[in-house]
Amino acid sequence: ALVAAVLPAAVSAGELKINNWCSESVYIFQSHCGKCNRADGACDWEGGAPWQVNQGQIHTIGMIEGGCGSSVKISRGDRSFRSGVLQFEYNVDGGVWWDLSDLDGRGSGLVGTPFRNANVKISPTGAGEGQGTCVKIRCPAGQVCLDSYQHPDDPNTKWCPLNTGPIWLDLCQPSPHFNNRRDVG
Numbered sequence: 633a634l635v636a637a638v639l640p641a642a643v644s645a646g647e648l649k650i651n652n653w654c655s656e657s658v659y660i661f662q663s664h665c666g667k668c669n670r671a672d673g674a675c676d677w678e679g680g681a682p683w684q685v686n687q688g689q690i691h692t693i694g695m696i697e698g699g700c701g702s703s704v705k706i707s708r709g710d711r712s713f714r715s716g717v718l719q720f721e722y723n724v725d726g727g728v729w730w731d732l733s734d735l736d737g738r739g740s741g742l743v744g745t746p747f748r749n750a751n752v753k754i755s756p757t758g759a760g761e762g763q764g765t766c767v768k769i770r771c772p773a774g775q776v777c778l779d780s781y782q783h784p785d786d787p788n789t790k791w792c793p794l795n796t797g798p799i800w801l802d803l804c805q806p807s808p809h810f811n812n813r814r815d816v817g
Contacts, residue, residue: 646695646728647798648704648720652685654750654804656709659684662693665700682711692798697724703733706803708746716746720754720801721781728792730754730799732769733781743782749773750804756790758797766792770810 652658659682685691696702701723707713716738722730732754738744745752752771760766767790771777781788792799802809 646697646724648693648695648722649798649800650685650691650693650704650706651800651802652687652689652691652804653802653806653809654708655687657684657686658709658803659707659711659713660691660693660704661713662696662702662704664696664702665698682707682713684711695722695724695728699723699725706747708750708803710746716744718745718747718752718803727794728796728799729789730792731781731789732771732777732779734777735781735783745777745780747771747803751802751807751810752777753800753802753805753810755800755802756792756796757800758795760793760796763793765790766796772810 650658650660661682683691693704701721704720704722705713705717706720707715707717710716718737719733719735720730721733722728732752734743734745737746751773753768755761755768756766769777769779769790771780776782779788
């Protein structure tokens, strides 16, 4: 009975939907508590298979609770993750704390993203959207994304209440959709 009472709140705040508008596949894995997500603790690039999301597909990742944080690492067209990653980092603890990070995108301590020349947008949805820092962020193609982490302790962490719907991450979003405030997914 206790699980049933807790589950609806966890589910309502617990989805990241990644929409791949890119012309190539993107590859994704999730690291939780500083460890990789495989049962043996190894990282996906160490012999495991990351999730592959082809052009035009949407991939849903359930957010993991536990207060120690997770990082969803996304590589563009590179299954080995060696050409860089974009990171969506989050922690579910009294709400959803999240950020988009270019830090470590080209290696340890190196800033960069494989999506530098593509529009990237994050859109919280549902009842939590617009409350406090639970707002959309846009990273325009060809520009440094000022809403993403560029250095440690960057103040770009956002917070959404638990009643927030899915958080959408649109990769390589075409400009008409990217610039429209109402378009999600």
